[in-house]
Amino acid sequence: MRKHQSAGSAHGLPFSPPRHSQCGCAPARTERCGGLRRSTEPPPSSRARSLRRPQTVDAPSAPGGGRTGGRLKAVAVALAVLASVLAGPVEGADWQAAVKLNAGFTTMSGITHRGTLGTGERIGIDIDGEIERHRTEDVTAGVGASLGRRFGPWLLEAEYVWRYRTDWDATAPTPTIQAITNVFTNVRTSTLMLNAGRTGPFSARWLWEAGLGAGAVWNRMRSDYIERAVSGVRPERRFKRADTKTSLAWNLFAGISRAVGQRWRLGLRYRYIDLGELRAGPFEARPARLFANQGAHELQLALTLK
Template sequence: MRAFSFVIVTLTILSWPALTVAEDSAGTAYTSIKLLGAYAQVKGIEAAGSLSGPIFPSNDESDGKDLEDLIGGITAAVGYDFGRYRLELEYGWRYRFDLNGNVGRADPGPGRTATFRSEVESQTLLLSLLWDFETDYSLLGYRLQPWAGIGVGVVKNKTDTNLFNFGISKERDTNTEKSTAWLLTAGSTVKLNERWSADIAYRYIDLGDVHIGPQSGGAEVSTSGMRSHDLTFGLIYRF
């Protein structure tokens, strides 16, 4: 909540000079499409409801008690350039995070009470405020425009799960969680011509809540949420 409050306050402060700049600038609208590769993490995984015992997360990228995974996705955005500031509305889709684990014991044998295998798909809608720095950088004759920004919005995390609750049930279900998302980002655009620019960026994004269940019998798996480190590559078209 502290991080979310910081984003809201900063957006409010920065948007005031952005409106002032807009009065003296003709402005341009633009659209973009980007591919993303991400290193995502889900932390605080716990058994809930009728499930009891320690959780042992597992997948190819896991480390200790938390889960990490490599995922991909795509974003599409529309924005308006006020001169030094830009406001941007972005839709994003990412797939998939493998949320897998065992309950009671990590390896097969007495004491393991359940196993879950879940695929997480995320969709985001984010409003970002971006600041373009005044520089004279160039690369192979093309002008570079570094920038940084913050954003806030909503995320929908969909989990498609197989849960084997030994001796009780074997069930597949889908659960959807909607919550607040926020991001911090920085990158650079390369102006190709008057209309087109290429863009590369890094961002840290909090993707909100992820939850499995409740299934029949009350079996659930809860987490403290998903975070992701993204690299994006894309094109921007100015109208």
């Protein structure tokens, strides 16, 4: 290795080795020790560590995931308490079981990709990756069942409902790749709710009811990420993904029912239910992720055995 000498050392001044013009660090030096050349340069790995700032990459986490997990645990505890209440002997408490048909008008609102689709740059009249509609609606149907007990005018029930296929669609112009991008998702939703309500008579045969409840929702999604073909420019590209998202759900309800014979009741219930957050992606070779909040206005037709 070449030995450096500065102008200062030639004039009796303290030696100061020249600095590299790019990084400003002193060059490595060598010394003789027992006829061998010994380098004072640190090992390459340690020098690289000293020059590079350490970086860490954390896996993306869902916002509020810890809070949702805590709420779901609380719901699980509440359902366990409900099971003990339903199973325990209570004087004057009447059992009831119901089968239900469910129809709903579902809304997906606040649709966003949180900066994961496109560049966000304005190109001509379009913004690359901008979602065209931030709210979509669909009509859904499902079936369910409930098991509960009446304590005088009060009702306590555990309810499960399965809903078939909500369509959640999003479209964004992506002029940087000269295409329109679609994200089409089919959502199947299941809920397990703990409901509490109060009932009262209209007449000898008619009852009204009103109440609220909370529980867990499972959204199972199958998504297609599609970059549309442009004739003579690019073919269509399609990527698929399946996701399941568990969230907290809650509902408010009101309804009426009529006695049919001695042990049966036919009821109609309206409710608004919050069905938690939807999340699709990322996709193979595409980092895009899509988010929305799901809620529904539902009508339930129930046949109850008491």
